[in-house]
Amino acid sequence: MNCRTLFLILIALDLAYDVILRILAASRRGLPLPEAVRDLYDADDYARWLDYSAEKRRLGLIEKVFDALILTALFATNVFAAVRDRLPGGEGAKDMLLILLFVTFTSVLSLPFDWIREMRIEAKYGFSRTSKGIFVRDEITGFLVNAGLTCLLCLFLSKVWERFGARGFFVLFAGLSVFVVVFSMLSTFFMRLYNKFTPLEEGTLRETLTELFSRAGYRLENIYVMDASRRTTKVNAFCSGLGKFKKIVLYDNLVNGYSEDEIAAVFAHELGHYKRRDTMKNTFYTVLLMAVVTAAAAWFALNPGISAEYGFSAMNPAFGVILLESVVLNPIITVLTIPRAAMARRYEYRADGEAVESGYGEALVSALKKLSRDNFSDLNPHPLIVRLEYDHPTTADRIVAIRRRDAERERDA
Ligand SMILES: [Zn+2]
Known part of the structure; x- marks a missing residue:
């Protein structure tokens, strides 16, 4: 042929x-x-x-x-x-x-x-x-x-x-x-170029997420909220960071539109991906x-x-x-x-x-x-x-x- x-x-x-x-x-x-x-x-x-x-x-x-x-x-x-x-x-x-x-x-x-x-x-x-x-x-x-x-x-x-x-x-x-x-x-590094990261305020949500995170065996550097809503209606959360200390990043769409339990649930799901290196x-x-x-x-x-x-x-x-x-x-x-x-x-x-x-x-x-x-x-x-x-x-x-x-x-x- x-x-x-x-x-x-x-x-x-x-x-x-x-x-x-x-x-x-x-x-x-x-x-x-x-x-x-x-x-x-x-x-x-x-x-x-x-x-x-x-x-x-x-x-x-x-x-x-x-x-x-x-x-x-x-x-x-x-x-x-x-x-x-x-x-x-x-x-x-x-x-x-x-x-x-x-x-x-x-x-x-x-x-x-x-x-x-x-x-x-x-x-x-x-x-x-x-x-x-x-x-x-x-x-x-x-x-x-x-x-x-x-x-x-x-x-x-x-x-x-x-x-x-x-x-x-x-x-x-x-x-x-x-x-x-x-x-x-380097994806988080690039995201930082295009978005603003603000530390999540103190409160029950912060405590819940920190607990979930340390139960999974990671040490937390900080939790940030990213102003994703300027570009997208997508809702997401992810973990990042090389070495011992990790960051958690939440999209502001998630923080603003969902209940604390729902945010924790979405986060626990993402943590699952992170643990398995998906x-x-x-x-x-x-x-x-x-x-x-x-x-x-x-x-x-x-x-x-x-x-x-x-x-x-x-x-x-x-x-x-x-x-x-x-x-x-x-x-x-x-x-x-x-x-x-x-x-x-x-x-x-x-x-x-x-x-x-x-x-x-x-x-x-x-x-x-x-x-x-x-x-x-x-x-x-x-x-x-x-x-x-x-x-x-x-x-x-x-x-x-x-x-x-x-x-x-x-x-x-
Ligand atoms: Zn997923």
Whole structure:
């Protein structure tokens, strides 16, 4: 089989996977909600939410089919080489221009979809706070970041290739891995650059959290409240700190919107993650993803035949980057997501279990309900979609598991 056929099959498979998942999602409409979460939404609100997600799903489907048709047209022909030949400048300049043209082309094509999504659908259902000005600014920023990163990647790849040859990909992989690991270790440091941390005031909440923390065997440096509400409505809490003394950080959304028991429950859950080093295991998966992507890049560079099939006279790094980004990356992510999500869901159950063991089972249930309501979570997703993509179990599944565990704990006591 030649590579062109392989890429066209990948585009078709990616489309088929997306269409099947959307059909499955649509098939859930009108089914009764699980018992554990039936009291969560007001019936009218929920009906409105169903309309909203159906409309978004329809638009997403049209966009996906449209994108697949465009990609098929591009990768069935030798249009990339033909366009590159007509570009001005030396070899390097031609490559950069080819990438810029491609990024511009795809950004322009996605513009109407972004517009309908943000300005029509989100606004119609009252979820969007985006003004025309912000929309234009976001689109321009997105375009610049995308174009800049893609050009940089291309430049980097061709330099590494020129200098080190095939070994260069090991250098590339090692560099990327170190970057990811260091970045995740320094995440609190970066958060401090963008947010304000205020020590949590004295009181019962502080005492409760300190107690939970020392019971887990850690020594506390301080508890901080972070002003996350400026950017997000998300609710979170986490622990950080290398060495003996640790910090606890709570999002202000959590402190302001939840009862003390609920905050303690959310915190006990996060503490469960922290004790088991769950975040670190996630980082490992990112490194694995990069290994696969680097291997794909190496395969492309070592097989000049692929470029030749598309009408280039030698291995072309710009074409390689475009190919990786638009055809190869998605299927890789899809496949790697399945085991990663399964692992993440197991961690969530385990962290919930920690909160139950600390005596916060029912408080966690009420916090979860509040969280789902605030985020307008899908309460009844298709079980297969959960298996393939969800990194958290559904709210209903979590509540059932928490209550079962709580009952066991009471029986044992
Ligand atoms: Zn969690």
